[in-house]
Amino acid sequence: QVQLQESGPGLVKSSGTLSLTCAVSGGAINSDNWWSWVRQSPGKGLEWIGEVFHFGNTNYNPSLKSRVSISVDGSKNQFSLHLTSVTAADSALYYCARSLALAAPGTYGVRAFDSWGQGTLVTVSS
Amino acid sequence: DIQMTQSPSSLSASVGDRVTITCRASQSITKYLNWYQQKPGKAPEFLIYGASNLQSGVPSRFSGSGSGTEFTLTINNLHPEDFATYYCQHCYRSPWTFGQGTRVE
Numbered sequence: 724q725v726q727l728q729e730s731g732p733g734l735v736k737s738s739g740t741l742s743l744t745c746a747v748s749g750g751a752i753n754s755d756n757w758w759s760w761v762r763q764s765p766g767k768g769l770e771w772i773g774e775v776f777h778f779g780n781t782n783y784n785p786s787l788k789s790r791v792s793i794s795v796d797g798s799k800n801q802f803s804l805h806l807t808s809v810t811a812a813d814s815a816l817y818y819c820a821r822s823l824a825l826a827a828p829g830t831y832g833v834r835a836f837d838s839w840g841q842g843t844l845v846t847v848s849s
Numbered sequence: 850d851i852q853m854t855q856s857p858s859s860l861s862a863s864v865g866d867r868v869t870i871t872c873r874a875s876q877s878i879t880k881y882l883n884w885y886q887q888k889p890g891k892a893p894e895f896l897i898y899g900a901s902n903l904q905s906g907v908p909s910r911f912s913g914s915g916s917g918t919e920f921t922l923t924i925n926n927l928h929p930e931d932f933a934t935y936y937c938q939h940c941y942r943s944p945w946t947f948g949q950g951t952r953v954e
Contacts, residue, residue: 768936768947768948768949768950769893769936769938769947769950770947771944771945771946771947782943784943784944785850785944786850786944818892818893820892825898825899825902827880827898827899827900827902828880828899828902829879829880829899829900829916830879830880830881830899833880833881833883833898833899833940834940835883835895835898835904835938835940836883836885836893836895836938837895837904838895839892839893839894840892841891841892842892
């Protein structure tokens, strides 16, 4: 069973860059899955940030696209999030998750976040 | 973006009850709908995909239905461990978005 573990600073200064890493164990990151970052804050609920495929292909939430970068390191079996120009609104619990492709009747296949890290709290300070 | 709206935001229930949560999409997403359960201090856990398919290991008292814009999560015979917050999420097209959650208390 794949396991994910987030790591990174819990405190980031306003206007700085938030950088987190997700270590994947129990499975290869270069499998046919997308790997995502999701954040959760009291005000905005669960918000998908973006995802990366092991080839390096990325897909970002348009609301954050100008500030976000997600990359993958196959040699370390991990992927990373960088979010620039952070403000207090970026304070949240950040999760990494695997987006698994599943066959489902009535669809051409769905993707769901089947495995999640425990989450890491990031606070943006002024 | 496709907006997901859940109702109610919270509900009170007792062990043994049948609970129904509704999720509406701002446009048709056919069956591209997933459900998650989240307990306090924990990450969300994946329950249902493709609107009605139970993820492996999820108890059969959970069921999902619907298509298009309206979906339902039903929990039959509510167990003590089912008191949690439930989220729907569409996987129709990026960006993937979640409902605001329904707290079962």
